[in-house]
Each structure stands twice: as structure tokens, then as C-alpha cells.
Amino acid sequence: MNKHILFLITNRIIISLITLLIIAVIVFVATTLLPGDTATILLGQSATPEAIEGLRKAMHLDEPAFTRFISWILAFLHGDLGISYSNNMPVADMVGRRLLNSLKLASVTTAFAVPLSLFLGVTTAVMRGSLYDRAVTIFTIGVISIPEFIVATTAVLIFAVYLKWLPALSLTADIDTLAGLLRAYAMPVITLTCVVSAQMIRMTRAAVIDALASPYVEMALLKGASRKRLVLSHALPNSLGPIANAMALSLSYLLGGVIIVETIFNYPGIAKLMVDAVTTRDLPLIQSCAMIFCLAYLLLVTIADLIAILSNPRLR
Amino acid sequence: MANLVEIRGLKVEAKTDANRRIEIVKDVDLDLVPGEIVALIGESGSGKTTIALTLMGHTRTGCSISAGSVMVDGQDVVQMSEQQRSRLRGAVVSYVPQSAALAFNPAKAIMDQVIEVTQIHGIMPAEEARQRAIELFRALSLPNPETIGERYPHQVSGGQLQRLAAAMALIANPKIVIFDEPTTALDVTTQIEVLRAFKDVMRRAGAAAIYVSHDLAVVAQLADRIAVLRNGEVQEMGQTVQILEQARHPYTRELIAAFEPHRAPVVLNEIDERRPLLDVENVVAGYGWSKIDSSLLVKAVDNVSLQLYEGRNLGIVGESGCGKSTLACAISGILPAVSGHIIFDGRELGPGYKERTAQQKREMQIVFQYADAALNPARSIDDILGRPLAFYHGLTGEAQSKRINALLDMVRLPTSLRGRRPGELSGGQKQRVNFARALAAEPKLIICDEVTSALDTVVVAAIIDLLRELQQELSLSYIFISHDLSMVQAICDKIVVMYQGKAVEELAVENMTQPQHPYTQLLFSSVPKLDPNWLDSLARERPILTA
Numbered sequence: 001m002n003k004h005i006l007f008l009i010t011n012r013i014i015i016s017l018i019t020l021l022i023i024a025v026i027v028f029v030a031t032t033l034l035p036g037d038t039a040t041i042l043l044g045q046s047a048t049p050e051a052i053e054g055l056r057k058a059m060h061l062d063e064p065a066f067t068r069f070i071s072w073i074l075a076f077l078h079g080d081l082g083i084s085y086s087n088n089m090p091v092a093d094m095v096g097r098r099l100l101n102s103l104k105l106a107s108v109t110t111a112f113a114v115p116l117s118l119f120l121g122v123t124t125a126v127m128r129g130s131l132y133d134r135a136v137t138i139f140t141i142g143v144i145s146i147p148e149f150i151v152a153t154t155a156v157l158i159f160a161v162y163l164k165w166l167p168a169l170s171l172t173a174d175i176d177t178l179a180g181l182l183r184a185y186a187m188p189v190i191t192l193t194c195v196v197s198a199q200m201i202r203m204t205r206a207a208v209i210d211a212l213a214s215p216y217v218e219m220a221l222l223k224g225a226s227r228k229r230l231v232l233s234h235a236l237p238n239s240l241g242p243i244a245n246a247m248a249l250s251l252s253y254l255l256g257g258v259i260i261v262e263t264i265f266n267y268p269g270i271a272k273l274m275v276d277a278v279t280t281r282d283l284p285l286i287q288s289c290a291m292i293f294c295l296a297y298l299l300l301v302t303i304a305d306l307i308a309i310l311s312n313p314r315l316r
Numbered sequence: 317m318a319n320l321v322e323i324r325g326l327k328v329e330a331k332t333d334a335n336r337r338i339e340i341v342k343d344v345d346l347d348l349v350p351g352e353i354v355a356l357i358g359e360s361g362s363g364k365t366t367i368a369l370t371l372m373g374h375t376r377t378g379c380s381i382s383a384g385s386v387m388v389d390g391q392d393v394v395q396m397s398e399q400q401r402s403r404l405r406g407a408v409v410s411y412v413p414q415s416a417a418l419a420f421n422p423a424k425a426i427m428d429q430v431i432e433v434t435q436i437h438g439i440m441p442a443e444e445a446r447q448r449a450i451e452l453f454r455a456l457s458l459p460n461p462e463t464i465g466e467r468y469p470h471q472v473s474g475g476q477l478q479r480l481a482a483a484m485a486l487i488a489n490p491k492i493v494i495f496d497e498p499t500t501a502l503d504v505t506t507q508i509e510v511l512r513a514f515k516d517v518m519r520r521a522g523a524a525a526i527y528v529s530h531d532l533a534v535v536a537q538l539a540d541r542i543a544v545l546r547n548g549e550v551q552e553m554g555q556t557v558q559i560l561e562q563a564r565h566p567y568t569r570e571l572i573a574a575f576e577p578h579r580a581p582v583v584l585n586e587i588d589e590r591r592p593l594l595d596v597e598n599v600v601a602g603y604g605w606s607k608i609d610s611s612l613l614v615k616a617v618d619n620v621s622l623q624l625y626e627g628r629n630l631g632i633v634g635e636s637g638c639g640k641s642t643l644a645c646a647i648s649g650i651l652p653a654v655s656g657h658i659i660f661d662g663r664e665l666g667p668g669y670k671e672r673t674a675q676q677k678r679e680m681q682i683v684f685q686y687a688d689a690a691l692n693p694a695r696s697i698d699d700i701l702g703r704p705l706a707f708y709h710g711l712t713g714e715a716q717s718k719r720i721n722a723l724l725d726m727v728r729l730p731t732s733l734r735g736r737r738p739g740e741l742s743g744g745q746k747q748r749v750n751f752a753r754a755l756a757a758e759p760k761l762i763i764c765d766e767v768t769s770a771l772d773t774v775v776v777a778a779i780i781d782l783l784r785e786l787q788q789e790l791s792l793s794y795i796f797i798s799h800d801l802s803m804v805q806a807i808c809d810k811i812v813v814m815y816q817g818k819a820v821e822e823l824a825v826e827n828m829t830q831p832q833h834p835y836t837q838l839l840f841s842s843v844p845k846l847d848p849n850w851l852d853s854l855a856r857e858r859p860i861l862t863a
Contacts, residue, residue, distance in 0.1 A: 224405035
């Protein structure tokens with residue numbers, strides 16, 4: 001039995017690695033397909049053809065795409081993300097700081113959103129059809145439907161402009177004290193929690209309702225089990241797989257998809273870095289950011305799948 | 317003796333999707349004295365499970381008790397709060413579900429679930445409960461009683477799970493046990509072991525029981541009294557022997573009559589021995605084909621040969637997992653056979669349906685067990701029957717419409733049903749439509765895969781009569797795949813018994829009651845009989861078959 005599960009897990013991880021390789025190819029091809037010649041853009045319209053040719057050679061742009069891909073991926077594997085075209089800084093340094101910021105924001109949001117969604121999802125499932133359930137459902141559907149920039153700007157309008165409780169921008173130096181940190185993160189976290197929780201609440205609710213309708217829960221009810229026991233010890237363990245998957249999908253949004261929130265609150269995260277890189281046609285930076293987003297996504301989905309495998313007693 | 321249970325004027329209402337209220341239990345009175353086993357018998361939808369569940373104050377979603385009282389051990393369950401009811405559940409009244417395979421939580425070890433009742437109600441410490449559970453496992457003659465509890469539900473067989481569910485119900489020494497069709501999902505050979513275990517353990521525990529079932533023969537082995545239900549009303553109630561021998565109500569008589577061998581005198585047609593309609597030779601089929609070593613992971617059908625002649629009927633019987641349905645799939649080409657020959661009407665067929673001509677496909681039709689699953693719920697009966705007519709015969713418009721009417725007439729359904737969807741028909745009606753769909757192709761051979769096992773006894777008899785009539789009108793041949801011996805014996809002139817993928821015996825009509833192979837003997841002797849002493853009179857030591 002254990003051998004079997006080990007096989008499943010290694011299998012799953014190998015599939016992830018293959019996916020990653022395919023992603024690398026796609027990212028590389030997509031960035032090469034970007035219109036315009038990098039050397040021309042870097043040197044400007046007035047550069048001489050000789051200068052452009054020289055730069056192309058220096059940047060190995062004249063080599064075939066395949067060799068460029070191989071050297072890029074090999075460097076990537078060694079942790080060398082290349083040198084930024086626009087400011088000659090190592091990409092690793094630029095990304096590193098921003099990634100840390102993004103991860104901070106993402107983890108604070110996760111710390112709030114996951115327990116909140118689990119709680120609301122499970123309680124609405126248990127009280128299905130009640131006023132509470134309907135209120136939460138309407139709220140979540142509302143939040144799914146409203147674009148996040150409206151949520152964000154409304155939050156700024158209320159908390160920063162009228163109530164003056166929180167700063168409108170998160171780019172404050174004062175994040176060393178707990179109070180400062182809370183103040184700086186409050187609004188982005190609220191906005192992001194709204195965005196990612198809605199889906200998680202709905203999926204959790206659906207998964208738990210599914211499990212609650214099963215014959216084994218009725219059996220437990222007929223054994224005299226309390227509601228709490230029905231949900232926590234019978235329904236929830238069986239809906240862990242689908243819940244973990246829904247969570248992974250929602251949380252993956254927190255790295256790549258937060259560009260709007262980062263822009264509105266002027267938060268120096270990695271999504272903003274990538275968008276800036278696109279405008280300056282900074283290929284190594286774009287490639288690195290894209291790879292990081294895909295890696296994070298893949299990591300989350302793989303973890304969710306592993307949880308699903310491990311929580312299934314047929315495989316355990 | 318004072319009554320342990322007194323149900324008076326019980327009414328249960330169900331709310332339909334259209335918010336209409338219908339009474340599914342109408343004014344039922346029922347008593348139960350300590351230590352007595354009362355059976356509730358009736359077809360599906362007769363309200364038998366609903367009544368049994370009211371003893372625990374439980375109604376399924378959409379249902380509610382609208383009137384009456386259910387006194388259990390001196391207290392009215394109807395008046396209780398949900399909290400008071402949960403104190404009753406498991407401790408005073410316990411439940412053995414229809415499908416233990418679904419009623420066990422797949423994510424928890426069996427022992428934890430068996431002793432859960434004692435933990436919820438704080439009846440005994442966990443260690444003591446575990447000891448008691450092991451004793452019960454032993455009493456229920458489960459294998460490895462010491463360790464079986466450590467396994468997960470998917471690691472034990474269906475018959476074992478059903479007995480484990482009984483242990484789960486008995487662990488807290490309840491006064492009443494509700495058995496809800498506990499052996500319906502089991503093979504007859506397994507059913508005997510489970511019934512015997514139930515009987516022994518109930519005798520020892522001295523608890524009272526409500527036994528819900530649609531099978532009169534099963535109930536006759538266990539019950540002291542029988543209540544016959546129909547449409548949510550008690551039609552007749554009495555001592556078991558009295559019900560079996562002097563049934564007064566016509567419905568009860570109908571139920572009993574369904575057990576009589578209703579074999580019509582067979583007039584076998586002349587056949588040409590050299591030219592069978594279907595000749596299956598050494599067919600091997602299964603799942604998990606590996607190209608590397610050219611072998612099957614699971615060989616479900618192992619070298620089976622059989623012949624069927626025109627106008628004759630062949631029965632294929634065996635327990636679940638013996639490969640009989642796989643054989644049907646191999647013959648019809650749904651699952652291509654790995655080796656062997658299938659010769660139909662003088663010509664060899666390709667193994668997969670893709671390699672067969674439209675005419676070959678048309679001439680061999682298959683009818684599946686669950687009409688519910690086989691008929692598209694979003695289509696009207698008109699569409700369902702029109703499709704094969706257009707596909708095989710190119711019939712459209714007026715001609716198609718006429719043919720649909722004729723088909724419905726053949727299966728004895730009114731043409732007014734044409735506009736309805738499958739969900740608006742009863743189980744028996746759906747199965748008739750399922751047949752009409754096969755008949756639309758004008759086949760020579762119809763393979764019936766467990767076509768009656770989802771139907772009530774009385775309906776089965778009607779369907780069999782219909783099939784026989786259709787055979788005479790249309791000169792059809794049937795293959796019946798079934799685990800129900802009496803059904804197959806009623807209509808077939810040859811029976812092939814399958815066991816572990818092999819055809820172990822072939823019985824012709826004249827020696828159908830004298831099987832030679834030990835497995836066939838075991839199978840035939842396992843079919844419950846109406847005689848209340850049947851179970852006790854069976855030899856304790858039955859032949860044990862090894863693979």
C-alpha cells in the first residue's frame with residue numbers, strides 16, 4: 001500500500017517537472033515572439049547598424065533560438081537569471097526583493113483568507129438554506145462579480161479618504177512595528193481576501209454539502225452523532241481533496257494576478273515588476289517573472305494533489 | 317407484555333420539487349414487543365423504510381412527520397427535540413443500512429466507526445468497546461475478528477461489511493434494531509451467511525427488530541410477524557406462517573404468487589443443430605490489456621464457449637464479479653474480446669463494435685440493467701425511440717411516428733406517454749421503454765443484462781410475460797444475464813453457470829433442477845424459499861469452493 005502511494009507521489013512530481021519544462025519552452029518562445037528587435041529598442045532609433053549588429057552579437061541574439069534556449073535554461077537551473085537589459089542589474093537581485101514583498105503579502109492574505117473561507121464554507125454548508133447561508137452566498141457572488149479595482153478603490157475611498165484610518169499607499173517605510181505593518185497591509189489584504197475567498201467559500205460549501213448528503217453521514221446521524229461530529233469527523237475528511245484543489249487555484253492568484261491591487265496601493269510586488277519589464281522589453285526579467293509565477297502555480301497545484309492523494313484512504 | 321414500540325396514526329408527508337405535499341405514509345399503526353422481529357414488506361415507494369426511520373425520529377430530506385405518535389420505550393419520538401432524539405439514536409434504536417458499502421465512512425478505519433456509538437453516548441470505555449466489537453465480529457462469523465477492525469471499508473467484501481454494520485448496530489446493546497434491506501445488495505450465496513449470522517446474533521442479543529425488505533422469502537426466515545405495505549398503508553399484518561399460508565389481501569397473494577414457478581409450458585421450436593444463431597467460441601475478455609506482454613491484468617471472461625439457437629433463450633447466471641456482464645459486453649462488441657470467435661448468423665463478427673457493420677449491430681441489441689441510466693433524462697420518449705428508427709431504418713416524419721406507436725403498443729404502453737421524459741415514468745414503464753428502444757432496431761438477438769433486478773417482484777413477473785409474448789410475435793432470441801435464478805429458470809431453455817470467469821456448467825431445460833457442479837449446487841440451494849424453516853434446515857456445512 002505504501003509503495004503504491006510512493007509511486008503515485010513520485011509520478012505526480014515527475015509530471016510537474018515535465019510541465020515545468022514545457023512551460024519554460026512556452027515562456028521562451030513567447031518572449032522571442034515579442035515584436036521588435038531588442039537591440040534596436042535598447043539603442044534607440046538613431047543607432048548605427050554596426051552598433052546594433054555589435055550589440056546583437058554581444059547579447060548572443062544572433063545565435064539560433066535553440067542554443068539560446070539551452071544556455072538560458074542551464075543558467076536558470078544554476079540560479080543565474082541573467083542581467084536586466086534596461087539597467088544592467090542582475091535579475092536575481094531585482095526579483096529577489098520584489099518576490100519577498102509579494103510573498104509577504106500573499107502569506108498574510110493566505111493566513112486570513114484560508115481560515116475565513118473554511119469557516120464560512122463549512123458553516124454555510126451546515127446551515128444550508130438558512131438566512132445566514134443566503135446572506136453569505138449573496139455576498140460571495142457579489143464579490144466574485146465585482147472587479148477587484150472597484151473593491152480596492154472603494155476600500156481606499158472609505159478607509160483612507162473618509163475615515164482616514166489607513167494610509168492609501170502601502171509603500172511606507174514603517175513596517176517594522178506590528179501596528180505599522182497592520183496599517184500598511186490592511187487594505188491590500190482586505191481586497192485580496194475578498195477576491196480569493198469568494199471562490200474558496202463556494203467550493204468548500206459545495207464539497208461539504210456533497211459529503212453531508214452521503215449515506216455515511218446519515219449513518220453517523222443515526223448513531224446519534226452531534227452536528228459538530230458529523231461535519232468535523234465525517235464530512236470534512238472526505239472533502240479535503242476538492243477543497244485543497246479549490247484553495248490552490250485561488251491562492252495561485254496571489255502572486256501573478258495581483259497586479260491591479262499592487263498598482264492601486266503602489267505596493268512594490270513582483271507582478272508590478274513584470275508589467276514594468278514588459279514596457280521596457282526587458283526579456284530576462286519577463287522570462288524570470290513568468291517562470292516564477294508558473295512555478296508558484298505548479299507548486300500549489302502539486303501540493304493540492306498530494307493532499308488529495310494522502311487524504312484518500314484507498315490510496316493511503 | 318408491554319409494547320416496546322407503539323406507532324399510532326402515523327402520517328409522513330413529502331414535499332415534491334413543485335412544492336406540492338404528498339402523503340407517503342398514511343395512518344399507520346404498528347406495535348413491537350421486546351425481543352420480537354417484525355418485518356415490513358412491500359415494493360419500492362411503499363413507505364417501509366420511511367416508517368422504520370421514524371422510530372429514530374429521522375426523516376429523509378424533504379419529508380416530515382405530519383401526524384401521529386411514535387412511542388419508543390415509553391417516550392414519543394415525534395414530540396422530542398433533535399437533541400433528545402440523538403440520545404436515542406444508536407443507544408436505544410440502532411440502524412443497519414441497505415448498503416453498508418456506502419454507509420461506512422471511507423476515510424475512517426472500521427473499528428473506529430463500529431465503536432463510535434459507544435463513544436458518542438459514553439456507554440463504555442473505548443478499550444471495552446473494542447473487546448465487545450471483537451466478540452461481535454466473532455459471533456457474526458467474520459474472518460480474523462481480532463484484526464478486521466483495523467482495515468478500511470474498501471478493504472473488506474460487501475458481505476463482510478454488511479455484517480460489520482450489524483456489529484456496529486449491536487455494540488451498544490440497543491433495545492431495537494432496524495434492518496433496512498440489509499441483504500438486498502448481496503449475492504444469494506453471501507446472503508445466506510449474512511442472514512444466518514443475523515439470526516444467531518439477534519437470538520443471543522434478545523433485542524427487538526424491524527426488518528425492512530421487499531423479499532418475502534428472506535423475511536420468512538427471520539420474522540415473527542409480517543406487515544405488508546403498499547402505498548404507505550398497512551395492507552395486512554399477521555404471524556409469519558399465517559401470512560404465508562392464509563394471505564387474505566390480494567396484494568399479499570400476488571407477492572406470494574410471484575414465488576410460484578411460473579414457467580409456461582415450453583414448446584421448443586425445431587432447430588438446426590449445425591447452424592446456431594450465435595456461436596461463442598473460447599472467448600477471453602477482461603481489463604487492463606498490456607501490450608508489452610500481451611496479457612490481461614484482469615481476465616474477467618476466461619475461455620467461454622456457448623451456443624444459442626434461433627427462437628431459443630439462454631440464461632447466464634453467477635454471482636457478481638463472475639464475468640457475466642463482461643461476457644455480454646464482449647458479445648456485443650462494447651468490450652472487444654482479446655481472443656476467441658463470435659459467430660453470429662453464420663458470419664464471424666469483429667471483436668469491437670467498430671469492426672462490425674451497421675446491420676450486424678442492428679441485429680444484436682443490448683438492454684441494460686438500469687433503465688434510469690440508459691435512457692437520456694433530457695429526452696422525451698418520442699426522441700428516445702425515434703433515434704434508432706432514424707439511425708437504422710432511415711424512418712422520419714409520419715412513418716417514424718407510426719412505428720413509435722407500434723413499438724409502444726408492443727411493450728404495452730399507452731401512446732399518450734410519447735411526450736413524457738423518463739423521469740415521469742415508473743420503474744417498470746422505463747424498463748419497457750428500454751425494451752422498445754432495443755426492438756426499434758428490429759434485432760434477431762436481444763441481450764438482457766440484469767433487466768429485472770432493479771424492479772419489484774410483481775413488476776418482474778409482468779416484464780417476463782411481456783418478453784415471452786414478444787418472442788412469439790417477433791421470433792426473437794434472448795440472452796439473459798442475471799443473478800436471479802428463478803427469473804432465468806422461468807424463461808430460458810438453457811442456462812450457463814459462470815464462476816470466476818469460467819463457464820462451469822451448462823444446464824438444459826430437462827435437467828435444470830439437477831445441477832452437477834458443486835458451485836451450481838451451492839448457487840441453486842442458496843435461493844431463499846418461502847418456507848420459514850428453510851434457513852435452519854440448510855446444512856450448516858456447505859461446500860466450500862476454492863478458486
